[in-house]
Each structure stands twice: as structure tokens, then as C-alpha cells.
Amino acid sequence: MVAFKGVWTQAFWKAVSGELVATLIFVFLGLGSTISWGTTDNSQPMDLVQISLCFGLGIATMVHCFGHISGAHINPAVTLALLCTRNITLAKALFYIFAQCLGAILGAGLLYTITPPNLIGNLGVTMINERLSIGHGLLTEIIITFQLVFTVCSSCDPKIKDKYPALAIGISVVIGHLFAINYTGASMNPARSLGPAVIIWKWDNHWIYWIGPIIGAICASAAYNYIYCPDTEFKQHLREALQKAKQKTKGKYLEVDDIRSHDDNDDLILKTGTIHVIDIDQRDEKKGKDSASEILSTV
Structure with a gap:
């Protein structure tokens, strides 16, 4: 959607x-x-x-x-x-x-x-x-x-x-x-x-x-x-995003948010995402929060 x-x-x-x-x-x-x-x-x-x-x-x-x-x-x-x-x-x-x-x-x-x-x-x-x-x-x-x-x-x-x-x-x-x-x-x-x-x-x-x-x-x-005439900048951003998505740490995962801009012509352009750290050990404390904020997005 x-x-x-x-x-x-x-x-x-x-x-x-x-x-x-x-x-x-x-x-x-x-x-x-x-x-x-x-x-x-x-x-x-x-x-x-x-x-x-x-x-x-x-x-x-x-x-x-x-x-x-x-x-x-x-x-x-x-x-x-x-x-x-x-x-x-x-x-x-x-x-x-x-x-x-x-x-x-x-x-x-x-x-x-x-x-x-x-x-x-x-x-x-x-x-x-x-x-x-x-x-x-x-x-x-x-x-x-x-x-x-x-x-x-x-x-x-x-x-x-x-x-x-x-x-x-x-x-x-x-x-x-x-x-x-x-x-x-x-x-x-x-x-x-x-x-x-x-x-x-x-x-x-x-x-x-x-x-x-x-x-x-x-x-x-x-x-x-x-x-x-390949878009080398886009390829580099995509490569970095894929690398970040695969990274793991002990007890923690790196979440990559796919941020897309929406211009006047309604075109969606892929941009680099921000990184948020989710601590799995604290998941019990976050039950009352919106579950959508804890979904690990993919690129």
C-alpha cells in the first residue's frame, strides 16, 4: 500500500x-x-x-x-x-x-x-x-x-x-x-x-x-x-542500507527506517534511513506502546 x-x-x-x-x-x-x-x-x-x-x-x-x-x-x-x-x-x-x-x-x-x-x-x-x-x-x-x-x-x-x-x-x-x-x-x-x-x-x-x-x-x-549512465550515488546508498540491515550486536538489533520523500509530482525517492537501537531485554517494558514502532523495517 x-x-x-x-x-x-x-x-x-x-x-x-x-x-x-x-x-x-x-x-x-x-x-x-x-x-x-x-x-x-x-x-x-x-x-x-x-x-x-x-x-x-x-x-x-x-x-x-x-x-x-x-x-x-x-x-x-x-x-x-x-x-x-x-x-x-x-x-x-x-x-x-x-x-x-x-x-x-x-x-x-x-x-x-x-x-x-x-x-x-x-x-x-x-x-x-x-x-x-x-x-x-x-x-x-x-x-x-x-x-x-x-x-x-x-x-x-x-x-x-x-x-x-x-x-x-x-x-x-x-x-x-x-x-x-x-x-x-x-x-x-x-x-x-x-x-x-x-x-x-x-x-x-x-x-x-x-x-x-x-x-x-x-x-x-x-x-x-x-x-x-548508472546512478552511482543511489547504488552506494543502497549498498550501505543493506549492510546496516544485516548488522547485529549481542542482545540488540539495528533497525533501519526507510524514509521516503513525497514531492509535488508524487514520486517516491529512496533515501538513506536513520538507525534506532532496540534492546530486546526491555521488550516487556514496551508492551503498552504502539507495536508498529518496534517492527524491524527492511530496505
Whole structure:
């Protein structure tokens, strides 16, 4: 239940609603660029540059607008990657993913409502090129999501100065689309694929657009945080806490209290604990006290 601490706060729900609105706008604008306005006699070919720029500039704009409110994940794969590297709480991750999926469905539904029926087509549903196998499509989604999330981790790293996350992430999305639209439709985002799939009920190989981005995102986040730019201070604190938790003295045990801070964004950050000594011989004298104060916490 510690993971759900702080759920009923105004800041938490502002962040969740921010993810919903940001994803709604992003999907609405991005899918709108895939609509062909040509007639039956004069059909317009799909403009890869237009679609890539719309998705890329759209995500850059949403990151700039909502980054300080919710972190502007706008992508369940990004949220899961941050959860695996302990940069976001479990409660926030669950609510974020729900908000992102709901926002994507609402965005696709709004576009479907305002678009003439004869122009809707596939509504931007992501599909694997018929010349590719399912395995090739899965690998494509893994790679393009890897480069996106690695860019997110790098551009948002607090240790790096002179960073422009909105611009960097937007360019990453543009590059992914320019390369992969003809391969898989360039999802990189399970919510982006879920929205139009629900509205027009088209689920061809839809699982690829969940498994691929999630694998790519987790691998990218793990590679950045634990291989290329590891947080040595966190590792040292964790090592010291584990050593203190294992220490014993004659007739006494060392208690380590895990103190966690709760900032405005509702993220829980592991900090070093304070040490209290409990004398087992005096336990009879403490029966009247709250038993919770004598529980040996673990790290």
C-alpha cells in the first residue's frame, strides 16, 4: 500500500488528467495527418513527411506543455520503463497507463466524429507491411521504441546540463516515423495504436504494438540507467542500507527506517534511513506502546 501513498492529492490527479489530455491531443492531431482528402478519382498518396512532422511536432508540443505537470509520458511503454527503473510509483504508473489509453481512444473517437465517413479509411491504424513477417514487424517496433526511450532518458537526465527534452524527443519521434511508417506504421506507443483500433475495431497483429514498444522501452531505460549512465550515488546508498540491515550486536538489533520523500509530482525517492537501537531485554517494558514502532523495517 506504500506505493499508493498520496493518490488522493490534488497534484496527483492533475498529473493523471494531464496525461489524459496530452495523449488525447497528440493522438487526435497525429491521426488527423494520416487522413487522405483526395477524391475517388483523384486520390492523394500518403505523405510520409507530413505524418512524421505532425507526430513529432505534436509530441514535442505536448512535452513542453505538460512536462512540468505530469512528466508528459504520453506513452504506456515510457511509463512502464520508468516504473522498472524506480523513477515513478506503482500507483502513478497504473493511473497513467489508464489515462493514456482512455485519452487515445477519446482522441481517435473525436477525429472519427468530425471526419467525413468517406474519408476515414483506416483512421491511421498501425499495420505491418504485407511484405514483412510478424517477427520483422516486432523487431522494428522494438528498435524504434528503443531509440525513442533512450532519447527520453538522456534528455531528461538531471545530471546533463543544457538539455532540451521537448525538441530532442520530438526529433526522435520524427526519425522513427520517417523510417518505420512503411514497415509497421511506426507506433512506438501502445496507446497510439489502441485508440484507432478500438474506434474502427481493427485488431490485425495488434499485440505487436504492445509487446514491441514495451520490450524496447524497458531495454532502453535499463541500458541507460544501469550500463551507460548508472546512478552511482543511489547504488552506494543502497549498498550501505543493506549492510546496516544485516548488522547485529549481542542482545540488540539495528533497525533501519526507510524514509521516503513525497514531492509535488508524487514520486517516491529512496533515501538513506536513520538507525534506532532496540534492546530486546526491555521488550516487556514496551508492551503498552504502539507495536508498529518496534517492527524491524527492511530496505
